[in-house]
Amino acid sequence: MGTMGLALPWKARISSTPRERGTRVEPSEHFAGGHHPAVVDAPSEDAALAAACRSGDLRAYERLYAMHGARMKNLARNVLGNPIDAEDAVQETFLKVHRSIASFRGQSSFITWTYRILINTCYDARRSRLRKKEVANEDSEETPRHEPRAPGAHPALRMALERALAKLTQHQRDVFLLYEVEGFRHAEIAGMLELTETASKNTLFQAKKNLRLMLEPPRSSAAEAR
């Protein structure tokens, strides 16, 4: 029992890799990586941004985009599988925020509310894509079409993970993406997906367990590799 046996290029695995990109491997609510400057917005800043957006100030929306646009697009891309649909979803989200900001009462943070809209928009886009597929009498199984993206350090690792993620339940995939990829805390994810914090933690645990099983090579080949 030496190395762990995930069927991925793990040479650059955890202990030897500096966490310059802020991997989330420690307990969820004690995360100290700070890999993204906008992970936690100060409540006052959040409220000020919401108020500015409510007043119709386009600069406020620009600020929201500057703070979260890239992350929103990345999340949408991981859910929808391609950058064009992801950009459409982000644009639609901004329009929905603009249309319904008057109904935002501040029960959750403005950013959490915005991401909730984004996630719902992505679901809608997927459903609509599925309907179009059915109309076209194609394969009705909804599997995100992952298109090439900027080359990462481990493209094979990324592709394997994308394939495995597609096999998870929607909730498990969303929690994994929000927590491990986008760096949100469980309290924030709970607000976005309308579940409890405990459920978010448990869903992430189940997601990682399933991913581990899917990405682990057969025992025999793992043994040969040693």
Place this chain on the structure above:
Amino acid sequence: MKNMNVTCNDRDRIFEDGTLAEWAALEAHATTCPPCAEELGAWKSLSFAAQELRDYTESPALWPRIERALAEEAERKTLRAERRGWFSFFRNIPIGWQTVAASAFVLVLTISAGWFYLHPPRNGQPGDQSLLKSKALKEVESAETTYVQAIDKLAAEAKRQLDNPATPLLANYHEKLLVLDSAIADLRAQAGMNPSNAQLRQQLLAMYQEKQHTLEEVLETKQ
């Protein structure tokens, strides 16, 4: 910090919701427990792999696109608000006054249409152009607008009843109104092409009156 003792059995619980101290204790335990070391490594590797799905590359065209869409949306919102403000003026007028306005309109429309009927324009005469711009025609059009708005107000009041007709009679009224609306739309299109045609105006007036009576009957049914 006092050293915490964890066992292999604690591993999953710590993975799911462990504290910092518990994680540190698990790391320490893993140095002497190969199965836990493997599990811990695999668990961390998934977090590492997740970073491969993070691509925050700039999309220079996206914000300008969103900005344009937001500006258009804001413009539409303003127009809607202005329109609502204009119609709210009519909503604030009591029903009695609306009836009076509608009756006055009918009177003006009848007189104007009668005048046009009795004095039909002769084609090719130089007076034709002045007839199109005549004060009477403007009055007819202005009165018609007021009348239509008053009828729309009546229609709005009767809408709930008509959308969910409680009786067959109401369902019949609903159908009748649909037919009338369709006929009115046709006549309006024709009248738009030939505004000085008094016969069309009369037919249109008759349709509006019929619609008004029908709506009044619907509202009476409600009472």
